[in-house]
Amino acid sequence: MILFRWHAVASWTWDAQDETCGICRMAFDGCCPDCKLPGDDCPLIWGACNHAFHLHCILKWVNSQTPQAHCPMCRREWQFKG
Amino acid sequence: MEESTSLVCNLGILEKLNDNSIQEIIKSYGGFCTTTESLLNGAGDLSVGPEFVLHVHSLCKHGLQSLVCDHFLLSLEQAFEKIGVTNFWRHFDSYSKVGVLQKNNSSIYDDEVQLVLCKALEEMALEKQYQEKCLFMLVHALQLHKESMFEGKQNADSERAHLFAKYQLMVSSVLMASLPLHFPDILHRYFKGKLEELSRIMDGDLEGKNEFQDKDSMDLDEKGKHRTGEMDIDESYNHGKFSEKNKLVKHIGKVVRDLRSLGFTSMTENAYASAIFSLLKAKVHNLAGEDYRNSVLESIKGWIKVVPLQFLNALLAYLGDSIGYDTPSSGLKSPLASHLSSCSSEIDTPSEGLIRWQLRLEYFAYETLQDLRIAKLFEIIVDYPESSPAIEDLKQCLEYTGQHSKLVESFISALKYRLLTAGASTNDILHQYVSTIKALRTIDPTGVFLEAVGEPIRDYLRGRKDTIKCIVTMLTDGTGGNPNGSANTGDSLLEELNRDEENQEIAGIDDDFNSDDKQAWINAACWEPDPVEADPLKGSRNRRKVDILGMIVSIIGSKDQLVNEYRVMLAEKLLNKSDYDIDSEIRTLELLKIHFGESSMQKCEIMLNDLIDSKRTNTNIKLTAAKQSQTGAELGEDAVSLDILDATIISSNFWPPMQIWHLWHVLEAQGASRHHSMWFPEFQDEALIVPEPVDKLFSDYAKRFNEIKTPRKLLWKKNLGTVKLELQFDDRTTLYTVAPLHAAIIMQFQEQKSWTSKNLAAAVGVPEDVLNRRINFWISKGILSESVGTDSNDHIYTLVEGMVDSSKNGGNSGSCEELLVGDDEGESTVASVEDQIRNEMTVYEKFILGMLTNFGSMALDRIHNTLKMFCVADPPYDKSLQQLQSFLSGLVSEEKLELRDGMYFLKK
Numbered sequence: 001m002i003l004f005r006w007h008a009v010a011s012w013t014w015d016a017q018d019e020t021c022g023i024c025r026m027a028f029d030g031c032c033p034d035c036k037l038p039g040d041d042c043p044l045i046w047g048a049c050n051h052a053f054h055l056h057c058i059l060k061w062v063n064s065q066t067p068q069a070h071c072p073m074c075r076r077e078w079q080f081k082g
Numbered sequence: 083m084e085e086s087t088s089l090v091c092n093l094g095i096l097e098k099l100n101d102n103s104i105q106e107i108i109k110s111y112g113g114f115c116t117t118t119e120s121l122l123n124g125a126g127d128l129s130v131g132p133e134f135v136l137h138v139h140s141l142c143k144h145g146l147q148s149l150v151c152d153h154f155l156l157s158l159e160q161a162f163e164k165i166g167v168t169n170f171w172r173h174f175d176s177y178s179k180v181g182v183l184q185k186n187n188s189s190i191y192d193d194e195v196q197l198v199l200c201k202a203l204e205e206m207a208l209e210k211q212y213q214e215k216c217l218f219m220l221v222h223a224l225q226l227h228k229e230s231m232f233e234g235k236q237n238a239d240s241e242r243a244h245l246f247a248k249y250q251l252m253v254s255s256v257l258m259a260s261l262p263l264h265f266p267d268i269l270h271r272y273f274k275g276k277l278e279e280l281s282r283i284m285d286g287d288l289e290g291k292n293e294f295q296d297k298d299s300m301d302l303d304e305k306g307k308h309r310t311g312e313m314d315i316d317e318s319y320n321h322g323k324f325s326e327k328n329k330l331v332k333h334i335g336k337v338v339r340d341l342r343s344l345g346f347t348s349m350t351e352n353a354y355a356s357a358i359f360s361l362l363k364a365k366v367h368n369l370a371g372e373d374y375r376n377s378v379l380e381s382i383k384g385w386i387k388v389v390p391l392q393f394l395n396a397l398l399a400y401l402g403d404s405i406g407y408d409t410p411s412s413g414l415k416s417p418l419a420s421h422l423s424s425c426s427s428e429i430d431t432p433s434e435g436l437i438r439w440q441l442r443l444e445y446f447a448y449e450t451l452q453d454l455r456i457a458k459l460f461e462i463i464v465d466y467p468e469s470s471p472a473i474e475d476l477k478q479c480l481e482y483t484g485q486h487s488k489l490v491e492s493f494i495s496a497l498k499y500r501l502l503t504a505g506a507s508t509n510d511i512l513h514q515y516v517s518t519i520k521a522l523r524t525i526d527p528t529g530v531f532l533e534a535v536g537e538p539i540r541d542y543l544r545g546r547k548d549t550i551k552c553i554v555t556m557l558t559d560g561t562g563g564n565p566n567g568s569a570n571t572g573d574s575l576l577e578e579l580n581r582d583e584e585n586q587e588i589a590g591i592d593d594d595f596n597s598d599d600k601q602a603w604i605n606a607a608c609w610e611p612d613p614v615e616a617d618p619l620k621g622s623r624n625r626r627k628v629d630i631l632g633m634i635v636s637i638i639g640s641k642d643q644l645v646n647e648y649r650v651m652l653a654e655k656l657l658n659k660s661d662y663d664i665d666s667e668i669r670t671l672e673l674l675k676i677h678f679g680e681s682s683m684q685k686c687e688i689m690l691n692d693l694i695d696s697k698r699t700n701t702n703i704k705l706t707a708a709k710q711s712q713t714g715a716e717l718g719e720d721a722v723s724l725d726i727l728d729a730t731i732i733s734s735n736f737w738p739p740m741q742i743w744h745l746w747h748v749l750e751a752q753g754a755s756r757h758h759s760m761w762f763p764e765f766q767d768e769a770l771i772v773p774e775p776v777d778k779l780f781s782d783y784a785k786r787f788n789e790i791k792t793p794r795k796l797l798w799k800k801n802l803g804t805v806k807l808e809l810q811f812d813d814r815t816t817l818y819t820v821a822p823l824h825a826a827i828i829m830q831f832q833e834q835k836s837w838t839s840k841n842l843a844a845a846v847g848v849p850e851d852v853l854n855r856r857i858n859f860w861i862s863k864g865i866l867s868e869s870v871g872t873d874s875n876d877h878i879y880t881l882v883e884g885m886v887d888s889s890k891n892g893g894n895s896g897s898c899e900e901l902l903v904g905d906d907e908g909e910s911t912v913a914s915v916e917d918q919i920r921n922e923m924t925v926y927e928k929f930i931l932g933m934l935t936n937f938g939s940m941a942l943d944r945i946h947n948t949l950k951m952f953c954v955a956d957p958p959y960d961k962s963l964q965q966l967q968s969f970l971s972g973l974v975s976e977e978k979l980e981l982r983d984g985m986y987f988l989k990k
Contacts, residue, residue: 005726005727005806006726006728006803006822006825007660007805008728008729008730009657009729009798009802010730010731010796010797010798011732012732012733015788015793029734030733036684036687036688038733038736039695039733
C-alpha cells in the first residue's frame with residue numbers, strides 16, 4: 001500500500017491560558033470587534049504579567065491610559081512581554 | 083271615438099240597404115270567395131283575375147272593403163299554411179336527427195343539407211312570389227275602386243305597404259309558429275359548410291399569392307423575360323379564384339336574402355355568426371395547438387381579415403341597403419373606424435357593421451387563444467424560455483380581455499394538481515417556481531398576480547425539509563460548483579439573477595435620479611394605478627421590481643437561515659477539497675455579498691480566507707521541511723515524508739459546529755445511554771487513531787506550524803479530510819480516494835491480515851458499531867472479507883489476497899476508484915442545520931416534559947409561549963414555532979410524547 005496524499009484538516013488555536021480576551025470578551029480564536037479576519041490579522045499579545053489580549057484591544061487601552069497604563073486584569077503596570 | 087263614428091256610418095249604410103243591393107252583395111261575396119279560393123289554391127292560375135277584380139269592386143261599393151281585405155288575408159294565410167309551410171318543412175323532415183348524426187359522416191350531410199335548403203328556399207320563394215302577385219291583384223282592385231270613388235290617387239301606397247306588411251308578418255309568424263326544432267341547426271350547418279368552402283378557396287388564394295411571390299423573388303434575374311407571361315397567368319388565376327369566391331358569396335347572399343324575406347333575419351344572423359365563430363375557434367385551435375415556440379396571434383388576426391371579414395364584407399355589400407346599420411358609412415365614421423384604417427386593400431370604406439364584426443371576431447379570437455393558453459399554462463411554463471412567444475401572446479390576449487383572475491385560478495389549480503404533490507422533487511418545484519416568476523413577470527409587470535400564484539407554492543415549499551438545501555444549491559451551484567470539475571457549464575441562478583439585477587438597476591437609476599423636469603413630467607404622466615386586484619397593504623413602490631431572489635428567500639423566511647445553510651454547505655465543500663482551489667466559491671461568495679450584504683457573509687469569508695491562508699502556510703511548512711531534509715535528513719528511515727501531508731487549517735470559531743465528540747466523551751463518562759447518539763450524529767463521535775507513521779507526520783507538521791506561527795498551535799481533526807491511496811496487490815493496483823477513517827482501517831491490515839472487529843475498533847479508536855458500518859466500504863470493494871468469529875458478536879475481517887471477484891471493478895491495474903467522502907452512506911462531515919437545531923433543542927426537553935406533567939396537555943403555541951416566557955436566560959429560548967414543532971414531532975416518534983387533536987400529551 002502506498003499513501004499518495006493525506007489531506008488533513010486541523011484547526012489552530014492561540015496557546016493562551018484563557019479562552020476570551022479580557023477587554024472585548026471575544027474569543028481569542030476569534031478576532032477583536034474592529035477586525036474582520038482572525039489569526040494573523042488580529043494577533044494576541046502577552047503582557048509582562050502573562051495576561052493575553054487582542055493586540056488591537058490592548059493597544060487601544062494603553063493609548064487611552066496616559067501616562068502609565070495598567071493591565072486590565074491585574075492592575076500591574078502594563079509592559080509588553082519581550 | 084273614431085270607432086264609434088265609423089259604427090254610426092256603417093249603421094247608416096245598413097239603413098240604406100235594399101233588397102237589390104243585398105242580393106248584389108251576397109252574389110258578389112259568393113263570387114269573391116270562390117275566385118279567391120281558386121286564385122290561391124289554383125296552381126298559378128290567374129285567369130280568374132278579372133272576375134275577382136269585379137267582385138272586389140262591387141263589394142267595395144257597398145263599403146265592405148275591410149271585410150274583403152280580412153277575408154283575403156285569412157284565406158291567404160290558410161293557403162300558405164296548407165301548401166307553403168307544410169311543403170317547406172317537409173324538406174327538412176329527414177334531417178330532424180341531424181343533431182345526433184352530426185358527429186359522423188357530416189360532410190355528406192352537409193352537401194345534402196345545402197342542396198335541400200336551396201331547393202326549399204327556392205320553392206318557398208316561388209310560392210311567396212305567387213301569393214304576393216295575388217295580393218297585388220287585390221291591392222290593384224282596391225285602388226281602382228278608390229280611384230273611381232274619389233277621382234284621384236289617395237294614400238294608395240300606404241294602403242299597399244300596410245297590406246304587404248301584414249302579409250309579411252303573417253308569413254313569418256306562421257313559419258315561426260311551425261318551426262321545427264332542428265331548423266336552426268340546419269342553418270348553422272349550412273353556413274358552416276359554405277364558410278369552410280370559402281376559407282378553403284381563400285387559403286388557396288393566399289398560397290397562390292405566396293407561391294407567386296416566392297417565385298418572384300427567387301428568379302429575380304429572369305424577371306425581365308418571364309414577367310409578363312407569369313403576370314398573365316397569375317391574373318387569370320386570381321381572376322378565376324375571385325369569380326369563384328364571388329359566386330359563392332353571391333350564392334350565400336341569396337340564401338340569406340331568401341331567409342330574411344321569410345322573417346328569419348335574426349335566426350340567420352345567429353346561424354352565420356355561430357358558424358363563423360366555430361370556424362374561428364377551430365382555426366385558433368388548429369394554429370395554436372401544442373406549439374408554444376411561435377407566436378400565433380398575428381397569423382390569427384391575419385386570417386380573420388382574410389376569411390371571415392372578407393366574407394362578411396361581401397355579404398353585407400350584396401345584401402346592400404336591406405339592413406339599416408351597415409350602410410356604407412363613409413360620411414359618419416364611427417370612432418371605432420380608426421382601428422382599421424388599413425384593414426385590407428380590398429375593403430375600401432369599411433362599414434360600421436363590418437368594424438363591429440371585426441372587433442367581435444378579434445375579441446373572440448383573443449378569448450379563445452387565452453383560454454387555450456391558460457389551460458396549458460403549466461406546460462408552457464415548464465419549457466419557459468423556449469415558450470416565451472406563447473407567453474407574449476397570452477399577455478396580449480389578457481390585455482385585451484382583462485381576465486387575469488381566470489389565469490390565476492386555473493394556474494393555481496393546475497399547480498396544486500400537478501406540481502405540489504409528494505411525487506415532485508423539491509428541485510423541480512423550485513425550478514418551476516422560478517420559471518413561473520419569470521413568465522408571469524412578462525405577463526404582468528406589476529407582480530400582483532404573481533403574488534397570488536406564488537403563495538401556494540411558497541406555502542407548500544415551506545413544508546418540505548430539503549427546501550433550504552435545494553434553494554442554496556440552486557443559487558450557488560453552477561459553474562464549477564462540482565468539486566470534481568465535471569463539465570457543468572450552466573450558470574448558477576445567482577449569476578443569472580445578478581445579470582438581471584444589473585439591467586434592472588440601470589433602469590432603476592434612470593427612474594430615481596432624473597433631475598430633468600421634463601423627464602419627471604413624462605414619468606408622472608405615464609403613471610398607472612395598480613390593478614384592482616392589488617393588495618393595498620403592500621406598497622406599490624416595491625411591487626415595481628419583481629425580485630426573484632427576494633421571492634425565493636421569502637420561502638425560507640429569512641436570509642439568515644439561507645446564509646446559515648450556505649455556510650454548512652460551503653464548509654462541507656471546502657473540507658473535502660484536496661487542492662486549495664476555491665475560485666468558484668469566491669465568485670459565489672462575492673455574488674452573495676451583493677445580495678445579502680457583507681456582514682451576513684462575514685463568516686463565510688473567513689472560511690474562504692482560512693483556505694487561502696492554509697495554502698500559504700502549507701507551502702511554507704513544506705519549504706522548511708525541504709530545507710531541513712537537505713541539511714540534516716533526520717526522518718529518512720521512516721519513508722513517509724512530509725510532502726504527502728497537506729492540511730486545511732481552519733478558524734474553528736467561524737465554521738459551523740462539527741466536532742461535538744468532546745461532548746460525547748463527557749456524556750459517555752457520565753454513563754449516558756447509547757441511543758442519545760441520535761442527537762449527536764455518529765461521525766462526530768469518532769476520535770480517530772491514525773497509524774503510527776501518519777501520526778508522526780501530524781505531530782511534525784503541527785510542530786512546524788508552531789514554529790512558524792508561534793504562539794499558535796494546531797489541533798488536528800483527524801477524521802476530516804480526504805486520503806488518496808493506492809492498494810498494490812500481486813496482480814493489480816487500485817487508486818482510492820477515501821475518508822481518513824477508511825484509510826486508517828485499511829492501513830491496519832498492512833501488518834496484520836486479519837482482525838476481529840473489537841480489536842480493530844480499538845486500534846482505530848472508533849466504537850465498534852461505527853467500525854462495522856464503515857468497513858463495509860472495503861468489503862463492497864472486495865478488498866476485505868467478513869466472517870463470524872468465535873464470539874457471535876465478534877466479526878473477523880480478513881484481507882482478500884487473491885482477487886477472485888475483482889471483475890466488479892473492471893479489475894485491472896491502474897483502475898481509479900474515486901469516492902467522494904460526502905457521498906459515503908449519506909454521512910456528513912458537518913452537522914446539518916437541522917441537527918444543530920436538534921442539539922440546541924435537547925436543552926428544552928426537560929422543560930417541556932415538566933410542563934406537560936404539570937398541565938396534562940398543551941397546544942403547540944402554548945408550549946412555545948411558555949418556553950419563551952420562562953427560558954429567558956442561559957440559554958435563552960429563541961427558536962421558531964416551526965423548529966419547536968419539528969423537535970416535538972421528534973419526541974413523538976421517540977414515543978416520549980403523544981399528539982392528539984393538536985394537543986401534546988405525555989406518553990404513559
